[in-house]
Each structure stands twice: as structure tokens, then as C-alpha cells.
Amino acid sequence: MNIAIVGAGNVGQALASSAVRAGHSVSISSSDAAGALEAAAATGARPAGSNREAVAGADIVVIAVWYGVVDSVLTELGDALQGKVVIDVTNPVKPDLSGLLFENTSAAEQIQARIPSVPVVKAFNTVFAARQANPFVDGVALDALIAGDNDAAKTRVSALAESIGFRPIDVGGLELARGLEAFALINMLIQVRTGGSWQGGWKLLEPAA
Numbered sequence: 001m002n003i004a005i006v007g008a009g010n011v012g013q014a015l016a017s018s019a020v021r022a023g024h025s026v027s028i029s030s031s032d033a034a035g036a037l038e039a040a041a042a043t044g045a046r047p048a049g050s051n052r053e054a055v056a057g058a059d060i061v062v063i064a065v066w067y068g069v070v071d072s073v074l075t076e077l078g079d080a081l082q083g084k085v086v087i088d089v090t091n092p093v094k095p096d097l098s099g100l101l102f103e104n105t106s107a108a109e110q111i112q113a114r115i116p117s118v119p120v121v122k123a124f125n126t127v128f129a130a131r132q133a134n135p136f137v138d139g140v141a142l143d144a145l146i147a148g149d150n151d152a153a154k155t156r157v158s159a160l161a162e163s164i165g166f167r168p169i170d171v172g173g174l175e176l177a178r179g180l181e182a183f184a185l186i187n188m189l190i191q192v193r194t195g196g197s198w199q200g201g202w203k204l205l206e207p208a209a
């Protein structure tokens with residue numbers, strides 16, 4: 001797959017390194033060309049001089065910036081997103097982790113409303129960056145919880161997640177992103193309360209059929 005990653009911080013670099021390791025063609029952009037070059041050198045991705053350059057030719061675009069930056073990124077990308085699948089990894093938490101920015105909606109639904117003709121899939125937000133780079137804990141594959149309204153888009157994102165090493169689980173429509181964003185906040189609060197390693201991840205255990 002051709003994967004573009006917009007944002008070259010913890011998440012951008014973690015997912016870039018995983019996707020490169022899985023054999024995908026990966027481009028990465030940041031707020032400036034120097035940041036993209038640095039991230040590319042660290043991950044094996046292809047540096048892009050701009051966000052528009054990064055997404056040209058991509059099948060899947062991962063928006064790996066803070067939620068507050070998303071609007072300007074979408075404005076910049078504009079029609080360059082047509083025909084692609086957008087993955088929203090954002091966690092719109094309040095700075096003091098006292099809650100989420102939204103009630104009765106989610107960052108993913110807000111992004112989908114902003115780009116209605118482009119399928120948005122919520123994915124990877126429930127996983128800390130360290131585990132996006134290495135989705136195994138004690139040899140057990142973590143779950144990639146995926147929500148979206150477009151089944152074909154979710155199938156593509158599930159294939160990407162599986163290729164990286166996750167067990168993908170389609171949790172339902174994009175409205176379920178509200179739950180996934182809350183899941184991420186709960187994991188952060190657990191880490192704070194327990195002095196955790198920020199390396200844990202969610203796993204749904206079921207008895208064998």
C-alpha cells in the first residue's frame with residue numbers, strides 16, 4: 001500500500017517505522033521540510049516537502065497531528081484527499097486529562113463532517129506510540145480497534161493494521177469513535193494513576209470457538 005503520514009512526532013514516526021517494516025511505501029511530512037527529513041532518516045519513510053506532496057499517490061493518509069491542528073491540515077490538503085482513505089488517530093483530550101473536548105460527538109465525526117466525500121476511519125488512537133511501533137506485549141498482538149462508516153475503507157485499514165502486527169477489530173460505525181476516544185483517555189488516566197509505563201494496550205480476550 002502507499003501510505004502518507006502527516007505529522008512526524010511520536011505517532012507519525014511510530015506508524016511510519018511499522019509500515020515501512022511491513023513493506024509499504026511510506027511518505028512522511030511535518031510542519032516543515034526539516035522535520036520530515038529527520039523523521040524519514042529515523043524510520044525509512046520518504047520525506048515530503050509539504051503535506052500535499054506527502055499525500056500525492058497515497059491510498060491511505062494518516063493524520064498524525066494534534067486535533068487543534070487538524071483543521072488547518074485539512075484546509076491545506078483540500079481536494080488532494082479525494083479518492084483516499086483518511087485515518088484519524090487523534091485523541092481530543094483536555095490538556096489536564098479531565099475529559100474529552102467533545103460530548104455527543106467525536107474528533108473523528110467532526111473530521112468526517114469536514115471532508116464528507118472522503119471516508120474517515122478511526123484507528124490506532126487507543127494504542128500508545130511505543131506500541132504503534134511494536135504492537136506486541138509479551139508476544140501477544142494488541143488489538144487495533146477500528147470505527148468507520150465505509151466498509152471498504154475499514155477493510156483497507158484493517159489490512160494495514162494486520163500487516164503491522166495488530167489484530168484488527170472493526171467495532172462499528174464512526175459514532176463508535178466516541179468510545180475509542182474515551183478508551184484512549186482511560187488508558188492515559190490509568191498510566192497517570194499507577195505510574196505506568198505508557199506501553200500498555202487494550203486486548204479483548206475471548207474463549208476459543
Ligand SMILES: NC(=O)c1ccc[n+]([C@@H]2O[C@H](COP(=O)([O-])OP(=O)(O)OC[C@H]3O[C@@H](n4cnc5c(N)ncnc54)[C@H](OP(=O)(O)O)[C@@H]3O)[C@@H](O)[C@H]2O)c1
Pocket residue numbers: 006007008009010011012029030031032035051064065066067069072073089090091092124125126127128129130
Ligand atoms: N503519543 C501517543 O502515544 C498517541 C497515541 C495515540 C494517539 N495520539 C494522537 O496522535 C496525534 C499526534 O500525537 P504525537 O504524540 O505524535 O504528537 P507530537 O509528537 O507532538 O507530533 C505532532 C507532529 O505534528 C507535526 N505538525 C504540527 N503541525 C503540522 C502541520 N500543519 N502539518 C504537518 N505536521 C504538523 C509536529 O511538528 P512540529 O513538532 O514541528 O510542530 C509534530 O511532528 C495527537 O492527536 C494525539 O492525540 C497520540
